[in-house]
Amino acid sequence: MVEKSVHEINKKIEDGSVNVVTAEEMVGIVENLGVEGAAREVDVVTTGTFGAMCSSGLMLNLGHSEPPIKIQKVWFNNVEAYSGIAAVDAYLGAAQISNTRGIQYGGAHVIEDLLRGKEINVHATSYGTDCYPRKVLDTTITLDDLNEAVLLNPRNAYQIYNAATNSSKRILNTYMGELLPNFGNITYSGAGVLSPLSNDPTYETIGTGTRIFIGGAQGYVIGNGTQHSPSSGFGTLMLKGNLKEMSPEYLRAASFTGYGTTLYMGIGIPIPILNEKIAAATAVRDEDITTNVLDYAVGSRDKPVVRMVNYAELRSGSVQIEGKDIPTSSLSSFKNARKIANELKEWVKHGTFFVSTPVERLCCEGSAKPMKQTQAVPLVKDVMSDFIVTIKKDQTVQDAAKKIWENSFNHLAVVSDTGELVGILTAWDISKAVAENIFDSVESVMTKKVLTCAPNEPVDLAARRLDRYGVSAMPVIDTQRRVLGIITSDNISKLLARRY
Amino acid sequence: MKIKICIPTERIHNPIISESIIETGILLNIMVANIDSTYGELIADVKDSRFDKIKNALESRGAIVAILDRPIHRDEEECVECGACISVCPMNVYAFDENWSLCVDEKKCIQCGMCIKMCPHGALKLGE
Numbered sequence: 001m002v003e004k005s006v007h008e009i010n011k012k013i014e015d016g017s018v019n020v021v022t023a024e025e026m027v028g029i030v031e032n033l034g035v036e037g038a039a040r041e042v043d044v045v046t047t048g049t050f051g052a053m054c055s056s057g058l059m060l061n062l063g064h065s066e067p068p069i070k071i072q073k074v075w076f077n078n079v080e081a082y083s084g085i086a087a088v089d090a091y092l093g094a095a096q097i098s099n100t101r102g103i104q105y106g107g108a109h110v111i112e113d114l115l116r117g118k119e120i121n122v123h124a125t126s127y128g129t130d131c132y133p134r135k136v137l138d139t140t141i142t143l144d145d146l147n148e149a150v151l152l153n154p155r156n157a158y159q160i161y162n163a164a165t166n167s168s169k170r171i172l173n174t175y176m177g178e179l180l181p182n183f184g185n186i187t188y189s190g191a192g193v194l195s196p197l198s199n200d201p202t203y204e205t206i207g208t209g210t211r212i213f214i215g216g217a218q219g220y221v222i223g224n225g226t227q228h229s230p231s232s233g234f235g236t237l238m239l240k241g242n243l244k245e246m247s248p249e250y251l252r253a254a255s256f257t258g259y260g261t262t263l264y265m266g267i268g269i270p271i272p273i274l275n276e277k278i279a280a281a282t283a284v285r286d287e288d289i290t291t292n293v294l295d296y297a298v299g300s301r302d303k304p305v306v307r308m309v310n311y312a313e314l315r316s317g318s319v320q321i322e323g324k325d326i327p328t329s330s331l332s333s334f335k336n337a338r339k340i341a342n343e344l345k346e347w348v349k350h351g352t353f354f355v356s357t358p359v360e361r362l363c364c365e366g367s368a369k370p371m372k373q374t375q376a377v378p379l380v381k382d383v384m385s386d387f388i389v390t391i392k393k394d395q396t397v398q399d400a401a402k403k404i405w406e407n408s409f410n411h412l413a414v415v416s417d418t419g420e421l422v423g424i425l426t427a428w429d430i431s432k433a434v435a436e437n438i439f440d441s442v443e444s445v446m447t448k449k450v451l452t453c454a455p456n457e458p459v460d461l462a463a464r465r466l467d468r469y470g471v472s473a474m475p476v477i478d479t480q481r482r483v484l485g486i487i488t489s490d491n492i493s494k495l496l497a498r499r500y
Numbered sequence: 501m502k503i504k505i506c507i508p509t510e511r512i513h514n515p516i517i518s519e520s521i522i523e524t525g526i527l528l529n530i531m532v533a534n535i536d537s538t539y540g541e542l543i544a545d546v547k548d549s550r551f552d553k554i555k556n557a558l559e560s561r562g563a564i565v566a567i568l569d570r571p572i573h574r575d576e577e578e579c580v581e582c583g584a585c586i587s588v589c590p591m592n593v594y595a596f597d598e599n600w601s602l603c604v605d606e607k608k609c610i611q612c613g614m615c616i617k618m619c620p621h622g623a624l625k626l627g628e
Contacts, residue, residue: 050580052620177584178618185587252580254620262620264580317586317596329587331620333580335600 002039002275006357009043009272013351020044020270020348022341023199023282030283039279044348044355047196048213048268048340051189051332052254054175055155055226056263057093058111058243061147062122064088065139070132074124075099076110083124087132091152094253094263106261108253111151114143115248149243151215151251155225157267159197159235160291163188163314165306165326168297173258177331179296183306183321186293186328191337192286192311196269197235199282205271206237207358213268213344214239216247218353221269223360227368235362239267250340266336268344272355286311293319299461301370380462381455383495384476384485390415393422393443397433400425400442411473413483414446420481424450426472452477455484463492501548502531502568502610503555507540511562517542520557526550531591531610543568543610571606572615573627585615585624 012018019042021029026045030038060081062071070087073080078100081092094108114120124137143149165186166172166179173179176187192198200206210221219241228236243251250266273279290310294303309319315334318325347353389403390413400412404427414423423446433445451474453462462474466489473488507516512535521528529545546554555565572593581602586594591608594615616624 051582177620178588178614180588187584187587252621255622256620257617264620327587329585329618330583333582333600335581335602338600 002036002279004043004272004274006272006274006355009274010354012043013348013354016349016351018043018348020046020345022338022345023047023194023271023284024338024341026279026282027193027285030279035276035280035283038283039273039276042273042279044345045199045271045273045282046268046341046344046348047191047199047271048194048266048337048342048344049157049191049196049332050250050266050336050340051191051264052175052256052262053153053156053265053267054095054262056111056151056153056265057091057107058114059089059091059148059150059152062088062090062141063145063147065134065137067134068132069124069126069134069137070129071124071137072126074122076107076120076122077105077113078121078123079105079107079110081107095260097261103255103258103260106253106255108261108263109255111243111263112248112251112253114146114149115243115246115251117142117144143244146244151219151239151241151243151246153239153265155227155236156239156265157196157225157237157269158190159195159201159230160233160289161189162291162303163293163309163319163328164296165293165321166297167295167306172296173256174296175256175259175262176296177256177329178258183324183326186314186319186321186326187331188291188311188314188328189331190289190291190311191332191334192289192315193284194334194337194341195289196267197237198284198289200269200271200278201233201235201281201284202364203230203235203362204278204281205274205355205358206269207361209356209359210269211354211356212239212241212270213266213340213347213353214241214246215243215251215266216249216343217241217245221358224362228363229366229368230362230364231367234368235364237362250336264332266340268340270344270348270353270355286315287313293321299464300458378459378495379455380453380457380459380476380487381485383459383491384455384487385491386485388413388475388483388486390483391425391442392417393446394441396441397430397439397445401430401434404430411475411486411488412442413475413486414442415483419483421450421452421475421477421483422446423448424473424475450475452481453487454478459487459492459495462487466492501546501551503544503546503551504566504568504611505540505542505544505558506564506566507535507542508562508564509538512537512540514561516558516561516563519561520554520563524550524553524557526554526557528554532612543612568611570611570626572604572609572611573625574602574604575623575625578621578623579619580621580623582620584618584620588614588618590614 081090083090096107164176225236252264532543
C-alpha cells in the first residue's frame with residue numbers, strides 16, 4: 001500500500017525532488033510499472049483542457065466616480081453586465097451579446113479585450129439617491145483601472161460532454177458548431193485522456209479549495225459547478241481566478257455562427273498521487289471515456305441518443321453511424337490542453353505551484369433536475385384546427401376551388417386513396433393555376449413537399465418552423481401520415497392573444 | 501486551376517456546360533454545383549493550359565467565368581487549433597498532424613466558405 005500526503009508531496013516540490021508527469025504520460029507509466037509502482041514513483045499528475053465554456057464571466061469593481069453613482073444598469077462596449085449587486089460592482093457574463101454588434105461580439109470578447117489591455121467603453125445609468133446622486137456615467141477603462149477583475153465561472157470543465165450530430169435535412173447552427181444535414185458530421189468537446197475530472201472521477205483530490213491553473217494564472221476550485229450531475233458522469237466545477245494575472249494564450253473569446261458568444265478557457269488541474277486508487281484513475285485512456293452522440297435535430301431537452309462512442313473513436317477523425325463514416329470535429333483544442341498540462345507540470349517541477357487538499361469534497365452522487373414548469377406548454381393539438389378539408393389528388397382544380405369557397409378555408413390537404421397526406425393546395429395555388437390556365441388535376445398544381453408537424457410538438461417549435469420556411473400553415477399528421485388537423489399562423493396569433 | 505462558372509437566369513435552360521465540353525473536348529471536374537430554376541453556380545477544376553479555350557466556349561454562351569485565386573487564409577494568432585473546421589470542409593483541406601497541430605492544404609480549397617462560418621474564433625477568411 002502506497003500512502004502519501006499532500007504535505008509530503010509539497011515538501012518534494014519545495015526541494016525539487018518531485019516527480020510530475022502529465023495525464024497522457026501517466027497512461028504508459030501505469031502500463032509499465034503497474035498501479036502500485038506508478039503510485040510510488042509519481043507524485044503529481046497534471047491535466048488540462050481548453051474549450052468553449054459558456055458559463056464563465058467576470059466579477060469586477062469599477063471604483064467610485066465623483067459625484068458617485070449607484071449603478072443600476074451598465075454596458076461594457078455595449079454588452080450589458082449585471083449590476084444589481086452594490087454601487088460599482090458588476091458581473092459580465094461571457095454569453096451576453098452586444099446591443100449593437102449582435103452575436104459577433106459579446107461578454108467573452110470584452111473580457112479578452114480587457115486582458116489584451118484595450119480600452120473599454122463604459123455606459124451606466126441609475127435612478128439617483130441622496131448618497132449616490134449621479135444618474136448617468138460614461139467613461140473608458142482598461143484592466144488596470146479596475147479594483148478587482150475576478151473571473152468567476154459558475155460551470156466549467158465538464159467531466160464529459162455529449163457529442164452532436166444532425167439527422168435533419170438542413171444545417172443546424174448550435175453551440176456545438178455547424179451540424180451538417182443527414183448526419184453530415186459529428187462535433188465533440190473535451191480533452192479525453194487529459195480531461196481533469198475524467199482523471200479523478202470520484203473527486204478524491206479535486207474539491208472546494210483545490211488550487212488550479214486557470215487562464216494562465218493560479219486560481220481555485222470554489223465548489224461544484226452549476227448543473228453538477230455526477231451520477232450521470234456530468235460533474236462540473238465552479239472556478240475563480242484573477243484576470244489581471246491571466247494570459248490571452250489561455251483565454252479566448254469565440255462566437256458560434258447562428259448561436260452566440262462563449263469563452264474558450266484553459267484549465268489545468270494537478271492531481272496529487274496519494275495512493276493506488278488515485279494512480280489508477282489517472283491512467284484513464286481516451287478509449288475508456290465514453291459519451292453519447294445526440295441528435296440535435298430534435299429541438300427538445302431530451303435529444304435521442306444516436307449511439308455511444310468513446311474519445312478514441314471521436315479523435316480518430318471519423319465515427320460510424322449506420323455503416324457510414326461520419327467526419328468528426330473537435331471544438332476544444334487538444335494541442336492547447338496538452339500545452340496546459342505541460343505548463344502546469346513545469347510550474348510544479350520548478351517549485352512555483354504547490355498542490356492542495358480540498359477543504360471540502362465535492363458531492364459524487366446526484367443529478368441536475370430539469371426545470372419546474374408550472375405553466376403547461378401548449379401543444380400543437382391544443383391549438384390546431386381539427387376541422388380540415390381534404391381533397392383527392394386526382395380531383396380537378398375546379399373541385400378544389402369549390403371546396404375552398406364552400407368551406408371558407410384557405411388550405412386543402414391533398415390525400416391519397418388510402419388517406420395519407422401527399423400534398424397541400426392553397427387558394428393562392430388555385431389563383432396561380434387559373435392565371436396560367438391550368439385546369440388539370442389537383443396533383444399538377446399542389447405543393448408536394450409539405451411541411452408537417454406532430455400533434456404532441458410544442459407550439460413554439462411549430463411556430464419556429466412556419467417562420468423559418470415562410471409558410472402560413474402546416475397539416476398535423478400522425479405516424480401513418482394521416483391528417484389530424486391543421487395549424488395555421490391564425491391559430492398561433494389567437495394563442496398569443498390569449499396569453500397576453 | 502479552380503474556376504467559378506455563373507449561369508445567369510436567362511440562360512439557365514440552355515445546356516451551356518455540356519455544349520462547351522462537347523465543343524472543346526475539355527473535361528471539367530465539377531466540384532460544387534448549385535443550380536435551380538433561377539440561377540446556376542458551379543466550381544470546377546480544369547487544367548491551366550485548357551482554361552482559355554473552355555472560358556471562351558462558356559462565355560460565348562452567356563456564362564460568366566472567374567478564376568478562383570483567393571485561397572482560404574488562416575489567421576494563426578487567432579486560431580486555437582480546435583479542429584472545428586475539419587468536419588465541415590467538403591474537400592478535406594484541414595487535418596491534424598501527429599502533434600494535433602492544424603494543417604491547411606490550401607490547394608484543395610474550393611472556396612465554399614463552410615469553414616468560415618464554422619470557425620468559433622473567426623480565424624478563417626478568403627484571402628484577397
